[in-house]
Amino acid sequence: MEENHLFPVFFKLNRLQVLVVGGGNVGLEKVNAMVQNSPAANITVVSLSFLPELQTLAKQFGNVTLIQKAFSCGDLLGKDLVIAATNDKELNLCVWEKAKGSKVLINVADTPELCDFYLGSIVQKGNLKLAISTNGKSPTVAKRLKQVLQEAIPDTLDEVLNKLHIIRDKLKGDFAAKVKKLNSLTDVLVDPATKEIE
The missing domain is CATH 3.30.160 (Double Stranded RNA Binding Domain)
Known part of the structure:
Protein backbone atom coordinates (compact mmCIF):
# COMPACT_ATOMS: atom_id res chain seq x y z
CA MET A 1 0.00 0.00 0.00
CA GLU A 2 1.31 3.44 -0.95
CA GLU A 3 2.28 5.72 1.93
CA ASN A 4 2.94 9.43 2.26
CA HIS A 5 6.74 9.76 2.35
CA LEU A 6 6.79 13.56 2.14
CA PHE A 7 9.02 15.38 4.60
CA PRO A 8 7.13 18.38 6.05
CA VAL A 9 8.98 21.69 6.32
CA PHE A 10 8.02 25.29 7.04
CA PHE A 11 9.75 27.84 4.80
CA LYS A 12 10.70 31.32 6.02
CA LEU A 13 9.49 33.05 2.86
CA ASN A 14 10.80 36.42 4.03
CA ARG A 15 14.30 34.94 3.52
CA LEU A 16 13.58 33.28 0.18
CA GLN A 17 12.68 34.47 -3.31
CA VAL A 18 9.55 32.93 -4.81
CA LEU A 19 8.50 33.06 -8.47
CA VAL A 20 4.87 32.46 -9.45
CA VAL A 21 4.15 32.06 -13.14
CA GLY A 22 0.51 32.89 -13.82
CA GLY A 23 -1.72 35.81 -12.89
CA GLY A 24 -5.11 34.08 -13.03
CA ASN A 25 -7.21 32.27 -10.45
CA VAL A 26 -4.61 29.65 -9.57
CA GLY A 27 -1.82 32.22 -9.29
CA LEU A 28 -4.07 34.35 -7.07
CA GLU A 29 -4.85 31.35 -4.85
CA LYS A 30 -1.15 30.48 -4.42
CA VAL A 31 0.00 34.06 -3.76
CA ASN A 32 -2.87 34.62 -1.33
CA ALA A 33 -2.02 31.42 0.59
CA MET A 34 1.61 32.49 0.91
CA VAL A 35 0.99 36.07 2.07
CA GLN A 36 -1.72 35.02 4.51
CA ASN A 37 0.79 32.70 6.18
CA SER A 38 3.91 34.77 5.59
CA PRO A 39 3.01 38.46 5.07
CA ALA A 40 6.64 39.43 4.38
CA ALA A 41 7.07 36.77 1.67
CA ASN A 42 9.16 37.88 -1.31
CA ILE A 43 7.06 36.94 -4.34
CA THR A 44 7.46 37.84 -8.00
CA VAL A 45 4.53 37.03 -10.28
CA VAL A 46 5.16 36.85 -14.02
CA SER A 47 2.18 36.83 -16.38
CA LEU A 48 0.79 38.45 -19.52
CA SER A 49 -2.23 39.58 -17.48
CA PHE A 50 -3.32 39.79 -13.85
CA LEU A 51 -6.67 39.46 -12.12
CA PRO A 52 -7.71 42.70 -10.38
CA GLU A 53 -7.71 40.81 -7.05
CA LEU A 54 -4.04 39.92 -7.57
CA GLN A 55 -3.23 43.55 -8.33
CA THR A 56 -4.97 44.54 -5.09
CA LEU A 57 -2.99 41.91 -3.18
CA ALA A 58 0.27 43.26 -4.62
CA LYS A 59 -0.63 46.77 -3.43
CA GLN A 60 -1.51 45.44 0.02
CA PHE A 61 1.68 43.39 0.43
CA GLY A 62 4.75 45.39 -0.57
CA ASN A 63 6.95 42.36 -1.24
CA VAL A 64 4.67 41.04 -4.00
CA THR A 65 5.89 42.24 -7.39
CA LEU A 66 3.86 41.84 -10.60
CA ILE A 67 5.77 41.74 -13.89
CA GLN A 68 3.63 41.80 -17.02
CA LYS A 69 5.49 39.70 -19.59
CA ALA A 70 5.85 36.20 -20.94
CA PHE A 71 7.86 33.74 -18.83
CA SER A 72 11.54 33.37 -19.74
CA CYS A 73 14.54 31.51 -18.27
CA GLY A 74 15.90 34.74 -16.79
CA ASP A 75 12.90 34.89 -14.44
CA LEU A 76 14.45 31.99 -12.48
CA LEU A 77 17.66 33.85 -11.62
CA GLY A 78 18.02 34.18 -7.86
CA LYS A 79 14.80 32.30 -7.14
CA ASP A 80 14.56 29.60 -4.48
CA LEU A 81 11.04 28.30 -5.19
CA VAL A 82 8.85 28.37 -8.29
CA ILE A 83 5.12 27.78 -8.69
CA ALA A 84 3.77 27.22 -12.20
CA ALA A 85 0.15 28.34 -11.92
CA THR A 86 -1.14 28.79 -15.45
CA ASN A 87 -3.95 26.98 -17.28
CA ASP A 88 -1.50 26.24 -20.13
CA LYS A 89 -0.07 22.72 -19.64
CA GLU A 90 2.69 23.27 -22.19
CA LEU A 91 3.82 26.46 -20.48
CA ASN A 92 3.70 24.77 -17.06
CA LEU A 93 5.85 21.94 -18.45
CA CYS A 94 8.30 24.49 -19.88
CA VAL A 95 8.55 26.24 -16.49
CA TRP A 96 9.12 22.84 -14.84
CA GLU A 97 11.91 21.94 -17.30
CA LYS A 98 13.66 25.29 -16.83
CA ALA A 99 13.33 25.10 -13.03
CA LYS A 100 14.76 21.57 -12.94
CA GLY A 101 17.64 22.69 -15.18
CA SER A 102 18.32 25.58 -12.77
CA LYS A 103 18.02 23.31 -9.70
CA VAL A 104 15.14 25.39 -8.32
CA LEU A 105 12.37 23.63 -6.38
CA ILE A 106 9.07 23.74 -8.27
CA ASN A 107 5.37 23.14 -7.74
CA VAL A 108 3.23 22.73 -10.84
CA ALA A 109 -0.37 23.38 -9.79
CA ASP A 110 -2.67 20.35 -10.09
CA THR A 111 0.16 18.17 -11.44
CA PRO A 112 1.56 16.14 -8.51
CA GLU A 113 4.09 14.23 -10.63
CA LEU A 114 5.80 17.55 -11.50
CA CYS A 115 5.97 18.84 -7.92
CA ASP A 116 9.01 18.93 -5.65
CA PHE A 117 6.73 20.24 -2.88
CA TYR A 118 3.06 20.83 -2.17
CA LEU A 119 1.27 23.73 -0.55
CA PRO A 154 -9.24 25.94 21.12
CA ASP A 155 -8.12 29.54 20.57
CA THR A 156 -6.66 29.50 24.08
CA LEU A 157 -3.95 27.06 22.97
CA ASP A 158 -1.78 30.00 21.94
CA GLU A 159 -1.83 31.25 25.54
CA VAL A 160 -0.64 27.79 26.66
CA LEU A 161 2.19 27.90 24.10
CA ASN A 162 3.31 31.32 25.30
CA LYS A 163 3.37 30.20 28.93
CA LEU A 164 5.30 27.03 28.08
CA HIS A 165 7.82 29.14 26.19
CA ILE A 166 8.40 31.25 29.32
CA ILE A 167 8.75 28.10 31.45
CA ARG A 168 11.18 26.52 28.95
CA ASP A 169 13.41 29.60 29.10
CA LYS A 170 13.53 29.43 32.90
CA LEU A 171 14.25 25.69 33.23
CA LYS A 172 17.68 24.65 34.50
CA GLY A 173 19.66 21.58 33.55
CA ASP A 174 20.71 19.87 30.34
CA PHE A 175 18.53 19.28 27.28
CA ALA A 176 17.27 15.87 28.50
CA ALA A 177 16.22 17.29 31.87
CA LYS A 178 14.36 20.17 30.24
CA VAL A 179 12.52 17.80 27.86
CA LYS A 180 11.54 15.54 30.77
CA LYS A 181 10.12 18.48 32.75
CA LEU A 182 8.22 19.90 29.75
CA ASN A 183 6.81 16.44 28.96
CA SER A 184 5.61 16.19 32.54
CA LEU A 185 3.96 19.62 32.37
CA THR A 186 2.18 18.87 29.09
CA ASP A 187 0.92 15.35 29.94
CA VAL A 188 -2.44 16.92 30.75
CA LEU A 189 -2.85 17.82 27.05
CA VAL A 190 -2.77 14.20 25.84
CA ASP A 191 -3.50 11.90 28.78
CA PRO A 192 -7.14 10.72 28.55
CA ALA A 193 -6.98 9.56 32.17
CA THR A 194 -6.36 13.10 33.40
CA LYS A 195 -9.45 14.52 35.02
CA GLU A 196 -10.73 17.83 33.75
CA ILE A 197 -9.54 20.71 35.89
CA GLU A 198 -12.35 23.09 36.77
Missing part, protein backbone atom coordinates in the same frame (compact mmCIF):
# COMPACT_ATOMS: atom_id res chain seq x y z
CA GLY A 120 -0.81 22.05 2.15
CA SER A 121 -3.99 23.18 3.83
CA ILE A 122 -3.05 25.26 6.88
CA VAL A 123 -4.63 25.36 10.31
CA GLN A 124 -3.41 28.20 12.53
CA LYS A 125 -4.14 29.13 16.12
CA GLY A 126 -1.72 31.89 17.09
CA ASN A 127 1.79 30.41 17.04
CA LEU A 128 0.53 26.89 16.38
CA LYS A 129 0.49 26.07 12.68
CA LEU A 130 -0.43 22.68 11.20
CA ALA A 131 0.02 21.75 7.55
CA ILE A 132 -2.14 18.99 6.11
CA SER A 133 -1.01 16.86 3.18
CA THR A 134 -2.86 14.11 1.33
CA ASN A 135 0.21 13.40 -0.82
CA GLY A 136 -1.47 15.17 -3.72
CA LYS A 137 -4.38 12.69 -3.67
CA SER A 138 -7.22 14.95 -2.55
CA PRO A 139 -6.91 18.66 -1.74
CA THR A 140 -10.66 18.57 -0.97
CA VAL A 141 -10.12 16.15 1.93
CA ALA A 142 -7.29 18.37 3.22
CA LYS A 143 -9.64 21.37 3.16
CA ARG A 144 -12.32 19.45 5.06
CA LEU A 145 -9.80 18.32 7.71
CA LYS A 146 -8.66 21.93 7.99
CA GLN A 147 -12.22 22.97 8.85
CA VAL A 148 -12.57 20.23 11.47
CA LEU A 149 -9.24 21.03 13.14
CA GLN A 150 -9.81 24.79 13.02
CA GLU A 151 -12.98 24.30 15.06
CA ALA A 152 -11.59 21.55 17.34
CA ILE A 153 -8.41 23.32 18.49
